[in-house]
Amino acid sequence: DTGVSQNPRHKITKRGQNVTFRCDPISEHNRLYWYRQTLGQGPEFLTYFQNEAQLEKSRLLSDRFSAERPKGSFSTLEIQRTEQGDSAMYLCASRPNPNTEAFFGQGTRLTVV
Amino acid sequence: SQQGEEDPQALSIQEGENATMNCSYKTSINNLQWYRQNSGRGLVHLILIRSNEREKHSGRLRVTLDTSKKSSSLLITASRAADTASYFCALRSSDGIKAAGNKLTFGGGTRVLVKP
Numbered sequence: 001d002t003g004v005s006q007n008p009r010h011k012i013t014k015r016g017q018n019v020t021f022r023c024d025p026i027s028e029h030n031r032l033y034w035y036r037q038t039l040g041q042g043p044e045f046l047t048y049f050q051n052e053a054q055l056e057k058s059r060l061l062s063d064r065f066s067a068e069r070p071k072g073s074f075s076t077l078e079i080q081r082t083e084q085g086d087s088a089m090y091l092c093a094s095r096p097n098p099n100t101e102a103f104f105g106q107g108t109r110l111t112v113v
Numbered sequence: 114s115q116q117g118e119e120d121p122q123a124l125s126i127q128e129g130e131n132a133t134m135n136c137s138y139k140t141s142i143n144n145l146q147w148y149r150q151n152s153g154r155g156l157v158h159l160i161l162i163r164s165n166e167r168e169k170h171s172g173r174l175r176v177t178l179d180t181s182k183k184s185s186s187l188l189i190t191a192s193r194a195a196d197t198a199s200y201f202c203a204l205r206s207s208d209g210i211k212a213a214g215n216k217l218t219f220g221g222g223t224r225v226l227v228k229p
Contacts (some may be wrong), residue, residue, distance in 0.1 A: 102158065
């Protein structure tokens with residue numbers, strides 16, 4: 001499978017714990033995006049990487065959130081001191097340039113209890 | 114707002130009927146894309162229409178774009194039960210700083226139910 005891969009698919013964590021998600025984009029795609037989606041809503045942009053550079057961060061990305069793409073390949077999204085409001089689907093997407101379609105992974109569903 | 118807003122929020126039709134949903138936006142765009150999402154899954158790209166295009170087709174899908182009215186429509190003809198999903202428009206803005214034009218901003222979606 002050469003699509004965008006996200007792990008884990010599901011994560012249940014207790015409030016206050018830290019969680020980390022991983023995204024493996026399509027290999028030749030240098031642009032990688034993270035989105036958050038809550039039930040019944042559209043995806044909300046979180047952050048964007050071009051190669052290893054994080055070029056844009058949404059105001060939704062509080063200090064508890066951090067994303068990295070150290071070698072310009074896979075990316076991680078970490079949430080520290082999780083809160084119940086962090087419960088959502090976290091989607092990763094990649095594309096080779098901004099004029100093309102984005103390819104999405106299946107998402108990581110986070111439940112904070 | 115840079116995001117699109119879909120209308121209607123929900124649509125229920127019988128199999129074989131056509132489904133039309135609209136997307137309105139406020140910014141200037143480079144391109145507009147439509148995506149489908151089945152419940153609890155990732156998004157699947159349907160069609161990309163550039164700002165200098167007015168209409169595109171893909172199988173049973175037809176997308177129009179009216180940049181003067183800042184609106185787009187997605188038509189699904191001869192719908193099938195398998196078309197049941199949420200449909201989102203996503204914009205690539207041409208406003209603002211260069212980096213801001215690299216992301217897609219999504220609307221809230223239209224939830225389509227096709228009854229067999």
